[in-house]
Amino acid sequence: MEPEQASGSGVRSVRRALDILSLLTEEQPVVPLRTVVEATGLPKTTVVRLVQTLEQYGLLWATEAGYMAGPGLWRWAYLAASSWQLPPETVDLLRGLVARHGETVNLMIRRDVQRVCVAQQESPRPLRHVVRIGDELPLWAGASSKVLLSGADDALLSRIALLSPHGEGHAAQLRAWSDEAERAGFAVSHGERESGLTAVAVPIRAAGGGVAASLSLSGPSSRMTDDLIACFTADLLDVSARIAAEGFDHPLVPRS
Known part of the structure; x- marks a missing residue:
């Protein structure tokens, strides 16, 4: 049971991280932490842990106004552009x-x-x-x-x-x-x-x-x-x- 639970937890974390990234749009390029908490319905401690992980991988960038797309996305954007x-x-x-x-x-x-x-x-x-x-x-x-x-x-x-x-x-x-x-x-x-x-x-x-x-x-x-x-x-x-x-x-x- 433990491997299944770990796997399910991992998938859930990935989905939550993607939900946070999906909040960034052309109309909303910077998202305050409060907005992330309200939009996801997750506890603030969970959101902070997720955004910190995304920051570590360069997928988010913290500013005084909130979180914006991080420089790590440039590499993925380049790969997507070259393929699509x-x-x-x-x-x-x-x-x-x-x-x-x-x-x-x-x-x-x-x-x-x-x-x-x-x-x-x-x-x-x-x-x-x-x-x-x-x-x-x-x-x-x-x-x-x-x-x-x-x-x-x-x-x-x-x-x-x-x-x-x-x-x-x-x-x-x-x-x-x-x-x-x-x-x-x-x-x-x-x-x-x-x-x-x-x-x-x-x-x-x-x-x-x-x-x-x-x-x-x-x-x-x-x-x-x-x-x-x-x-x-x-x-x-x-x-x-x-x-x-x-x-x-x-x-x-x-x-x-």
Whole structure:
């Protein structure tokens, strides 16, 4: 029993440390100790012990105002950037889509039962759809999900359906959506996950022909009206083909 307890305690400590690091955001680059205690619900003594350990590894840096990201994260940031950043040519293509249509562009891949945003260019408009790079979103709804589930087996669809608000029976709808996206070459969603949000997505194909990622435009449904969907889709398909021709590669993309 002791090894199991030690292992469980270790995992719990890791999760608590990651919870503390996750409090740091662009909007909140410095977090006071009191905020950490309140946000985690942990005893102050436990929080102090955790932040001191994170400081020792350079992952946090203590200031008079609180804790900020430590210099030790630079090494990890460099490794992440070298593995995850898209080529400049691909980034330019995404920026071009935003410039032409004024809506947010997302590039997503599937990671088990989630979809992960690996690149984004935000709409310049005040009212816009925002998903941060690295965010994980559910696969049970949305245009990107329909595209990414192309070729998914029944077991995967059932697992995703169980995580949805609709229950296991939603697997049949997921199958219908993914089959339609495969036939049409694109997918559209209107308020399936967020009310008032519309998205159009197309696949980015890997060298072997499978779906490596989804490329989408998303924004308020009031702007992304049905009469514009064909225009959005045509441009997305053109850009997707150009990205695929450059050889889209990513750590989480299944190898064919």
